[in-house]
Amino acid sequence: MNIPTELLYSKDHEWVRVEGDIAYIGITDYAQSSLGDIVFIEMPALGSTVRMGGTFGVIESVKAASDLFCPVSGTVVNVNPTLEENPGLLNSDSYANWIMAVNLEDKAELAGLLDALAYKNTLK
Amino acid sequence: MKHTPLLSRHESLGGKIVDFAGWALPVQYSGIIKEHEAVRSTAGLFDVSHMGEIAIKGEGALDFLQQLVTGDVEKLKDNQVLYSVMCDDDGGMVDDLLVYRHSTTDFLLVVNAANTDQDFAWMKSHAPADVILEDLSMHYAQLALQGPQAQMVLQKLTDFPLDKIAFFYFEPQIRVANRMALVSRTGYTGEDGFEIYTAAEDAPALWDAILDAGQNFGLVPVGLGARDTLRFEAGLPLYGHELDRTISPLEANLGSFVKLKKGVSCRGSAALRAQKETGVRRELIGLAMIDRGIPRHGCEVMQGAQVIGQITSGTYSPTLKENMGLALVSRGAVNMDEELSVLVRGKLLQARRVPLPFYQKKYKK
Numbered sequence: 001m002n003i004p005t006e007l008l009y010s011k012d013h014e015w016v017r018v019e020g021d022i023a024y025i026g027i028t029d030y031a032q033s034s035l036g037d038i039v040f041i042e043m044p045a046l047g048s049t050v051r052m053g054g055t056f057g058v059i060e061s062v063k064a065a066s067d068l069f070c071p072v073s074g075t076v077v078n079v080n081p082t083l084e085e086n087p088g089l090l091n092s093d094s095y096a097n098w099i100m101a102v103n104l105e106d107k108a109e110l111a112g113l114l115d116a117l118a119y120k121n122t123l124k
Numbered sequence: 125m126k127h128t129p130l131l132s133r134h135e136s137l138g139g140k141i142v143d144f145a146g147w148a149l150p151v152q153y154s155g156i157i158k159e160h161e162a163v164r165s166t167a168g169l170f171d172v173s174h175m176g177e178i179a180i181k182g183e184g185a186l187d188f189l190q191q192l193v194t195g196d197v198e199k200l201k202d203n204q205v206l207y208s209v210m211c212d213d214d215g216g217m218v219d220d221l222l223v224y225r226h227s228t229t230d231f232l233l234v235v236n237a238a239n240t241d242q243d244f245a246w247m248k249s250h251a252p253a254d255v256i257l258e259d260l261s262m263h264y265a266q267l268a269l270q271g272p273q274a275q276m277v278l279q280k281l282t283d284f285p286l287d288k289i290a291f292f293y294f295e296p297q298i299r300v301a302n303r304m305a306l307v308s309r310t311g312y313t314g315e316d317g318f319e320i321y322t323a324a325e326d327a328p329a330l331w332d333a334i335l336d337a338g339q340n341f342g343l344v345p346v347g348l349g350a351r352d353t354l355r356f357e358a359g360l361p362l363y364g365h366e367l368d369r370t371i372s373p374l375e376a377n378l379g380s381f382v383k384l385k386k387g388v389s390c391r392g393s394a395a396l397r398a399q400k401e402t403g404v405r406r407e408l409i410g411l412a413m414i415d416r417g418i419p420r421h422g423c424e425v426m427q428g429a430q431v432i433g434q435i436t437s438g439t440y441s442p443t444l445k446e447n448m449g450l451a452l453v454s455r456g457a458v459n460m461d462e463e464l465s466v467l468v469r470g471k472l473l474q475a476r477r478v479p480l481p482f483y484q485k486k487y488k489k
Contacts, residue, residue: 036140036349037157039440040418040447058469060418062156062440063349065469084416091155 001123002029004095008110009119010071015095016113023072023110024098027059030123032094035061038087043079043100050076050102052109057099059090072109074102128173129265129327137345144348145238147174156349160442163313163354166342167271169334170351172319173327176240176261178247180231184254189231190388192247193223194373194396195381200225205292205308208381209373210246211392215399216369217376219243220361222310224294232306234266236363250391265327269334270317270346270354272486277338278307278318289318291489301333312351314358314485356450357441359410359481365421365436366408366450374399375406375452377480406433407455410480411464412448415473419449424467432457435466441482448482449475 003009008016013031017024032038040060050056050070057068078101082089089097104110114122125148134141139150149171152159162168180189189197195208204225210218219239224232235243244259251257269278275286284298286307294308303326311317322330335343352362359377361367366376373382374396384397413419419438424431433453441448449466458464458477465472 036152037155039157040416042417060440062353062442063151065418065420088157 001033001120002095003116003120005116007095008071008113008115010069010113011119011122012069012071014069014071016071016110017098018104018110021104021107022077023074023102023104025071025100025102026098027068027090027094028119029094032091035059035066037062038090041083041087041090041099043083044076046076046079048076050074059087068099070102071113072102072104074105077101077103126174128171129324130171130173130331133328133331134171134345139345139347142348145174147237149174150345150347151349152347153345156347156353157442159344159346159350160353162342162344163271163315163346163350164443165272167269167273167277167317167338168313168344168346168350169331169338170268170270170346171265171327171331172268173265173324174237175266176235176237176243176259177264177266177321178233178235178240178244179258179260180233180247180255181258182229182255184252185231186228187388188251188255189223190386191390192250193221194383194390194392195223196383196386197223197225197231198386202227203293203296205294205310207292209367209378210243211373211390211396212369213392213395215372215374215392215395217367217371217373218246218369219363220367220378224306224308226296238363263324264321265324265330267320267322267327267330267334268311268313268317269320270311270313270315271343272316273338273341273343274315274317277334277341277343280337281333286318291487301330303330305330309488312360313354314360314481314483314487315354316486316488352437353439353442356437356439356448357443357481357483358485359483362437366452371452372396372399372404375404375408377408403455405455406452408436408450408452408480409458410448410478410482411451411466411475412446412478413466413473413475414463415475417466417468417471417473418447419451419466419468419473419475423449425451425453426465426467426472427457432464443483448478450480
């Protein structure tokens with residue numbers, strides 16, 4: 001199970017990469033493995049507001065749909081255009097393929113996220 | 125959960141085990157799409173031992189089956205297989221099944237795993253004194269070997285010339301990998317292939333032998349996830365989706381399996397005859413999504429503001445690379461190529477009616 005040490009994680013199996021005021025968000029290797037072949041992803045609209053703990057989209061495998069839970073609050077400033085046509089990229093490399101970029105509303109929220117080791121422990 | 129004789133094999137192959145109708149079975153090994161594509165291009169091996177097997181024997185067996193199923197069992201030859209349905213008095217479907225005819229006094233019925241106990245009870249309650257019924261499900265294992273290379277793989281394990289087994293016929297007892305098996309040219313994928321019935325204790329050896337023989341043919345083990353996407357593309361119905369007690373076979377595109385002319389009337393034939401006269405209220409149609417999204421079982425299908433039916437099955441089709449759906453809708457409401465909407469998680473998505481089946485079956489007829 002791949003868990004890059006430079007990222008932050010949520011217990012809902014999302015990863016967060018902070019660049020200045022922007023948080024790039026994706027799903028972990030554990031998440032893509034559990035889901036199986038990903039065939040569809042519904043991403044939020046540019047400019048929409050997301051709340052920590054709220055849903056920000058839906059990801060579908062062949063068999064089922066799952067909600068995506070947001071690890072931070074803020075405004076969506078970007079969504080990954082390649083995932084619409086190629087949701088399977090999330091299976092190929094879930095860390096290289098971010099889903100959305102959020103302008104962070106409150107950087108203090110980051111303190112509530114898990115580091116790689118803590119996230120790894122939740123998987124036991 | 126119940127388990128087949130092959131559970132440890134699935135686990136060691138990396139199978140993701142799930143609960144299917146109370147059975148511990150793999151939904152996938154390497155991935156649903158990869159497994160699906162393997163069956164369409166080379167071959168795949170399925171553990172379908174959870175299916176039920178019921179023996180029906182005795183002088184009254186033929187007449188009993190004529191009353192039980194909508195197909196014409198008398199027209200079958202020995203060693204032939206019939207796909208049919210059992211209906212209730214109102215024409216609703218109790219189950220779909222295969223009828224293997226050994227002789228007029230000896231049959232093997234293969235029924236859905238989820239319905240085995242109910243089906244057996246149903247049959248017993250309607251059986252006359254001169255018919256013997258035996259639930260042999262725990263004694264039989266069943267493997268399905270499907271795909272264009274299926275015969276090449278299986279031929280490596282048996283001296284019996286498999287070309288001699290025609291489509292929907294079976295050999296009751298041949299030696300495969302040094303085990304005795306009943307082999308039929310049947311399946312649930314839309315490809316050429318075989319279903320292989322063997323004693324439960326022989327299943328692991330047979331499974332290993334087939335996987336081994338198939339190594340140079342691109343054979344892979346295939347789970348329930350791909351089994352569903354394969355049958356869906358081929359337009360084959362699934363109990364609980366396209367078939368149940370509230371659905372008539374005439375609504376579900378199964379009219380060709382309802383033989384109302386035969387000498388003995390089957391249960392439900394009066395209702396089915398009446399439906400044939402007046403026409404049924406609903407029909408099963410195929411649709412392709414126009415808007416992004418996947419229709420799922422239970423999603424409402426609409427024409428403008430009106431609900432005209434529901435999705436019975438829907439998924440991403442790995443062969444067509446499109447999101448497709450099967451829907452039971454008001455008969456005549458939607459013309460071919462006409463647009464309609466599907467309510468998916470609160471959003472109305474546009475779709476278009478398309479012909480069935482989505483995938484042209486490659487049977488060796």
